[in-house]
Amino acid sequence: MRWFWIDRFLDFESGKSARAVKNVTLSEEHLHDHYPGYPVMPGSLILEGMAQTGGILLGETHQFQHVVILAKVPKLAFHSRVRPGDTLIYSARLIEAREEGGLVEIDAHCGDRLVANCEIVFAHLEADAGGAAANQKNFVFEFGLADILARSQQNG
Amino acid sequence: MPSQQEIFEKVRQTLVDALGVDDDEVTPQATLIGDLGAESIDFLDIVFRLEKSFDIKIPRGELFPENLTAADSGFVQDGVITPSGIAELRKRMPHADVDKLAANPKVENIQELFTVEMVTKFIGGKLGA
Numbered sequence: 001m002r003w004f005w006i007d008r009f010l011d012f013e014s015g016k017s018a019r020a021v022k023n024v025t026l027s028e029e030h031l032h033d034h035y036p037g038y039p040v041m042p043g044s045l046i047l048e049g050m051a052q053t054g055g056i057l058l059g060e061t062h063q064f065q066h067v068v069i070l071a072k073v074p075k076l077a078f079h080s081r082v083r084p085g086d087t088l089i090y091s092a093r094l095i096e097a098r099e100e101g102g103l104v105e106i107d108a109h110c111g112d113r114l115v116a117n118c119e120i121v122f123a124h125l126e127a128d129a130g131g132a133a134a135n136q137k138n139f140v141f142e143f144g145l146a147d148i149l150a151r152s153q154q155n156g
Numbered sequence: 157m158p159s160q161q162e163i164f165e166k167v168r169q170t171l172v173d174a175l176g177v178d179d180d181e182v183t184p185q186a187t188l189i190g191d192l193g194a195e196s197i198d199f200l201d202i203v204f205r206l207e208k209s210f211d212i213k214i215p216r217g218e219l220f221p222e223n224l225t226a227a228d229s230g231f232v233q234d235g236v237i238t239p240s241g242i243a244e245l246r247k248r249m250p251h252a253d254v255d256k257l258a259a260n261p262k263v264e265n266i267q268e269l270f271t272v273e274m275v276t277k278f279i280g281g282k283l284g285a
Contacts, residue, residue, distance in 0.1 A: 072197050072201055098216065099216055100216055
């Protein structure tokens with residue numbers, strides 16, 4: 001399984017906002033354990049999708065030159081459940097983008113139904129920070145996540 | 157121009173939002189790290205919120221200087237801040253109570269410079285209050 005929690009970008013306005021889609025399907029293994037007989041997409045993975053949408057929005061402002069890591073989730077609220085067959089739309093707005101990090105607001109909807117909303121603070125890891133964190137160099141982008149953006153533009 | 161009290165109230169709300177503390181914990185003397193439980197990443201969040209709340213720009217390192225105690229800075233020796241280190245702190249943090257630190261210049265006391273009052277003074281200076 002690949003750690004992609006968005007399928008495609010629907011809109012991408014550099015330095016401002018992005019909308020990404022995640023189609024939820026019963027073929028996702030974890031849904032059969034969460035919960036047996038009643039599959040619900042885990043909130044942690046909805047947050048991951050929001051973070052991937054927001055992280056790419058921020059990373060793109062610096063042409064993915066920084067190591068963008070999720071530093072803090074100051075606000076997060078879940079409002080409704082996500083079931084197989086649902087189409088999640090993550091809408092991210094870039095509030096701050098600075099040399100040392102950024103702040104993104106994101107909400108998740110299924111149709112008109114609000115699923116979750118959050119604020120995420122991302123930090124840019126210094127290249128000379130060393131240690132395990134630095135070894136995950138661009139962990140968000142290294143696994144081809146940023147390619148989702150490129151592919152979405154081709155699709156468009 | 158807002159009064160110091162008005163600035164303090166907005167700083168208080170910023171810290172309540174960023175750190176999840178109760179508003180009565182945010183007193184002028186409270187230290188961000190020791191009393192309010194701030195971690196390094198919270199400083200970035202606090203800067204974002206202050207900029208938004210007061211409609212100002214806070215350049216990197218201006219409110220919360222970085223690398224003050226780097227090994228090669230010459231500002232710390234045997235766990236104590238050197239006189240040149242104290243002078244540097246006065247220069248870089250005119251909004252902080254460096255006198256108090258100078259009286260007991262252990263390196264671990266640096267974090268006591270980061271008080272709610274320091275933030276309020278910094279914002280006051282930015283706004284020309």
